[in-house]
Structures are given as structure tokens and as C-alpha cells.
Amino acid sequence: MYSESDLLPLSALQHFAFCQRQCALIHLEQQWEENRFTAEGRILHDRTHTEEREWRDGVLVIRALRIRSLDLGLAGVADVVELRGLGGRPNALPLPLPLGCQVVPVEYKRGKPKIDNCDEVQLCAQAMCLEEMLATSITIGEFYYGSQHKRHEVVLSTALREETRVFSAKLHYLLSGSTTPPAVQDKRCDACSLADRCMPGLSSKQGRIREYIEKFISI
Numbered sequence: 001m002y003s004e005s006d007l008l009p010l011s012a013l014q015h016f017a018f019c020q021r022q023c024a025l026i027h028l029e030q031q032w033e034e035n036r037f038t039a040e041g042r043i044l045h046d047r048t049h050t051e052e053r054e055w056r057d058g059v060l061v062i063r064a065l066r067i068r069s070l071d072l073g074l075a076g077v078a079d080v081v082e083l084r085g086l087g088g089r090p091n092a093l094p095l096p097l098p099l100g101c102q103v104v105p106v107e108y109k110r111g112k113p114k115i116d117n118c119d120e121v122q123l124c125a126q127a128m129c130l131e132e133m134l135a136t137s138i139t140i141g142e143f144y145y146g147s148q149h150k151r152h153e154v155v156l157s158t159a160l161r162e163e164t165r166v167f168s169a170k171l172h173y174l175l176s177g178s179t180t181p182p183a184v185q186d187k188r189c190d191a192c193s194l195a196d197r198c199m200p201g202l203s204s205k206q207g208r209i210r211e212y213i214e215k216f217i218s219i
Contacts, residue, residue: 002073010076
């Protein structure tokens with residue numbers, strides 16, 4: 001178990017799952033640049049990060065709910081949390097939750113489903129935070145993709161939960177130190193707002209130069 005002072009931002013977990021170097025640049029070196037993709041994502045999140053609750057088709061919708069897990073050592077704000085099957089219209093979040101109530105975290109994203117699972121790890125971490133806080137079990141989460149204007153359901157499997165735990169532990173290890181991992185140039189760099197600061201192309205060239213020098217030293 002982590003203490004309150006050990007809690008790291010949930011957003012850092014998504015950064016870590018996407019690229020460990022990007023995570024270190026943002027959360028260790030405090031570097032940030034905005035591009036079109038991050039600006040569109042920020043605007044989409046700004047629309048949901050207004051603390052309010054509303055009833056919609058028998059579902060209690062809670063926006064900008066602050067969440068945390070001492071087990072994972074993470075804290076943040078959930079875009080939307082839906083409570084389905086409450087069987088009434090309570091004025092406040094009912095605790096303990098009544099039988100049959102289904103809790104579903106909904107994360108808003110600007111683009112479309114990614115080929116990797118960095119977003120799924122972030123969503124799973126939100127669900128695990130809610131499970132700890134609300135003493136409940138959550139089986140699914142959902143993404144709302146702004147470019148598609150529709151939702152995508154994610155099953156919170158045992159494998160995804162284990163991966164989330166592993167990434168959380170590795171995130172704490174990374175941010176407890178002061179070393180930024182070396183750059184690895186691949187397709188992730190194309191849309192990364194920190195590409196100019198990360199300079200992955202330069203790092204890959206340095207590797208080739210090092211190999212060239214070592215080759216001739218060994219001759």
C-alpha cells in the first residue's frame with residue numbers, strides 16, 4: 001500500500017504505457033509542448049471536467065469525479081462515471097452501493113481506438129480506483145471517441161488488470177529516480193508533441209555512430 005504522499009497522477013500511467021521516455025520528459029523534466037492532437041484532446045476533456053451530476057435515462061452521470069487508489073499509488077480525475085441500475089434517484093452518491101448497481105467509468109478521447117493498449121491501461125486503473133473507493137466490482141469500462149462520435153466497450157480482464165499493476169509499479173520506480181530513458185524512434189513519434197524536445201532521430205544516429213566507432217576500435 002502507498003501513502004497519500006506517494007500518489008502519482010493517473011495521466012502519468014497512460015504516458016508511461018505509451019512511451020517511457022515521454023513519461024519521464026513530462027513528469028521528471030517538466031517538459032510539455034502542445035500540438036493539434038493534444039489541443040483537441042484538452043478541449044474535449046475540458047468539456048467533461050466540470051464537476052456536476054445529472055440523471056440521464058435512469059443513469060446517474062457524475063463528471064470530473066476525483067479518484068485514487070492506495071493500492072496502485074495513483075490519483076486523478078475520471079472524465080465520467082456512470083451508475084446504472086440504482087433503482088431510484090438519490091441526491092448524492094449512495095454508499096454502500098445498492099445491489100444491482102453497475103459502475104462504469106467512461107474516458108473521453110479525441111481520436112480513435114489505438115493499436116496498443118495504453119488507453120485501456122489508463123481506463124483499467126480508473127476502474128480499480130473506483131473499486132477501492134466504492135467497495136464494488138467493475139467489469140467493463142467505455143471510451144467515447146470524439147472523431148467517431150461513439151462509444152467503445154472494454155472488458156476489464158484479469159490480464160489487463162495485471163498489466164495495469166505492473167505498469168503502475170514500474171511508473172513509481174521510474175519517477176522515484178532522475179534518469180530519462182533513451183529515445184526509441186518509431187511510429188509513435190509521428191504524433192508526439194514532444195518530438196522536437198525528445199529528438200528521437202538524433203538519438204538513433206548517435207547509436208549508429210557509436211556502432212561505427214566501436215567497429216573500427218575492435219579492428
